[in-house]
Amino acid sequence: MSISRKDFIKNISIVTIGLTSFSKLLSSSALFNFDSLSLIKDPKGILNLPKGFSYTVLSKLNDKMDDGLNVPNKADGMGCFELDKNHVILVRNHEIGHVPLLGNAFKLKNPYGKKMGRFVRKKNNYFYDSSLRKTECFGGTTSITYNMKTKQVVNQHLSLAGTLVNCSGGKSPWGTWITCEETVKSKEGKIFKNHGYNFEVYPSSTNKLTKAIPLKAMGRFRHEAVAFDPNKGYVYQTEDREDGLFYRFIPNVKDNLKKGGKLQGLSLLDFRGADCRNWKNETFKIGKSYRCRWIDLDDVESPLDDLRKRGRNKGCAIFARGEGMWYSNDYVYFTATNGGKNKFGQIWRYSNNKKIELFYESKSKESMYKPDNIVVAPWGDIIICEDGRGHDRLIGIKPNGQTYVLAENIFNTSELAGIVFSPNKKILFLNIYKPTMTLAIEGPWNQL
Numbered sequence: 344m345s346i347s348r349k350d351f352i353k354n355i356s357i358v359t360i361g362l363t364s365f366s367k368l369l370s371s372s373a374l375f376n377f378d379s380l381s382l383i384k385d386p387k388g389i390l391n392l393p394k395g396f397s398y399t400v401l402s403k404l405n406d407k408m409d410d411g412l413n414v415p416n417k418a419d420g421m422g423c424f425e426l427d428k429n430h431v432i433l434v435r436n437h438e439i440g441h442v443p444l445l446g447n448a449f450k451l452k453n454p455y456g457k458k459m460g461r462f463v464r465k466k467n468n469y470f471y472d473s474s475l476r477k478t479e480c481f482g483g484t485t486s487i488t489y490n491m492k493t494k495q496v497v498n499q500h501l502s503l504a505g506t507l508v509n510c511s512g513g514k515s516p517w518g519t520w521i522t523c524e525e526t527v528k529s530k531e532g533k534i535f536k537n538h539g540y541n542f543e544v545y546p547s548s549t550n551k552l553t554k555a556i557p558l559k560a561m562g563r564f565r566h567e568a569v570a571f572d573p574n575k576g577y578v579y580q581t582e583d584r585e586d587g588l589f590y591r592f593i594p595n596v597k598d599n600l601k602k603g604g605k606l607q608g609l610s611l612l613d614f615r616g617a618d619c620r621n622w623k624n625e626t627f628k629i630g631k632s633y634r635c636r637w638i639d640l641d642d643v644e645s646p647l648d649d650l651r652k653r654g655r656n657k658g659c660a661i662f663a664r665g666e667g668m669w670y671s672n673d674y675v676y677f678t679a680t681n682g683g684k685n686k687f688g689q690i691w692r693y694s695n696n697k698k699i700e701l702f703y704e705s706k707s708k709e710s711m712y713k714p715d716n717i718v719v720a721p722w723g724d725i726i727i728c729e730d731g732r733g734h735d736r737l738i739g740i741k742p743n744g745q746t747y748v749l750a751e752n753i754f755n756t757s758e759l760a761g762i763v764f765s766p767n768k769k770i771l772f773l774n775i776y777k778p779t780m781t782l783a784i785e786g787p788w789n790q791l
Contacts, residue, residue, distance in 0.1 A: 389775075395790070396786030398784045399783045401489060401772075403779060406499070412456055418760065418779040418781060419511060423765055423772055424514070429493075434485075435486070440508050455481065455501070468554070469505075471556075482506045484522050485500065501552060510523055513569035537646075543556070560605075561604075561606065562580070562590060562644075573670075581667075581678075587662055590640075593605045609699070610635065610660055611634065612635065616658055620683075621683050622686070629702070633699050662689075663679045666679075667728070671719035675692065676717060678716075678717050687711065687713070688705045712732045715727070724791065728762055729758065737762065739791065759774070
C-alpha cells in the first residue's frame, strides 16, 4: 500500500509513531515551517504554556530546607525517582563554582545560608573537597521529595557536597543519580583535590547526605551528561567543549561504577578525526547514518586536561559543545549546543548497531536555538531546553522534524534546565537556572 507524503504527515498527528523510523524523512523535512502552540501568557509572569497546562512552584532560591540550609542557586540537570505511587524524589544539580573565603573560617559568601559552617564541621567526612572542616566548593545536589497527589513538598535537603560546577548528569538503571562536574579545576590553593569527575547520588526522602566518591575511571574532563544503555551496561558521556568528544564507558561490573572500567571515544570509520560541527562545511547531512568504531583511551584522569586532544589524535570525532543526553529505544540522543553552520545547535543520535546520524540541525533561531538539556517525551517527541536566547523556551521536535514551542520563560533571561517526566508520565519537572526555581508542569500531554 502506498501513501502520499501529505497524508503521511497528517497521520503522524493522529497516531503515535516511534522516532526510530524517521531517519530518511528528517532529511527532507528540516525546512518545515516553524509551528507554535499558541502559548497563553502567564498572569504570574513566570512561564507561558499552552492552553490547558499549568504549573506548581515546588522550590525557590533561599527557601529553608529540612536540614536547616537554604536552597542554593543555579539549578541545572535533574533526575526523577519513584518513591511510591504518590511520591517522587527529584535530585537536582547546582552548577556552583569555587566560592572563596572572605576572611576567617566559615565567614563565607556561601549559597546555603548562615548554618553552612556548622553543617560542614558536622558532615565534613561526606564532602568531596574539604580540609580542616572547611570547604570552598559549594557545587553539589539537593533532593526534593514531592507528593504528586497533594502537590506538596515533603522534604528538601542537601544530598551531595564539596564538588564544583555540577551541570547535568543522568539516571542509572539501578535508581541512582550520576552528577557531573563541568570543570577541570586542579588542586591549588584552598582547592584540595582535582575536579572534573562524576559522582553517584543515592536518592533519599530523609536528610541523608551521600558520601562524595569520584568515579575516576569514567574520565576527568568537562563533563556534561550521561546516559545508560540498560541492556549492555554502557554509559555514554558528553563533553562541554567546542572540540569535545563523545565518550563511552564500559564498567567492569555492570551495576557498580565504582569498580572501574574502560573509557573510549567515538570515531567515524570513514572520517579520521571527524569534525562533526558543520561549521565550515556541511559535511554531515540530516538523516544519513555513519558507521562508527570506539577507540580505547588511556591516562583518563588527564592531569594536563588533554584527554580530548589525545583522543582526536587517535582518530576520535569532535562535537560542538556536547550537552544534554537521553537514552530511548536503543538510541542515545545528545545535543551539540553550538553545532551547525550558524551555530544554532544540533541533535545527534547514536544507535546500538554502531551508527551515528545528525538527527536535527537548526537553520533558524526561531525553530531552535542553543539546545541544552534534553528528554524524549512519553509520546515520542524530543523536548529541548534552550540556553542562549534570552527568554529561553522548551522546544518540541516531532518525528517529522517539525518544531514547536511548549513553554517560554518570561520570568527572566535565565536558561531552562533539568527537564524530566515523572514515572507516571503525567508531570514534567523543570528548573529555571537562576534564581533557582523548580516547577511541576501538568496538562493534556496526550493532545500534543
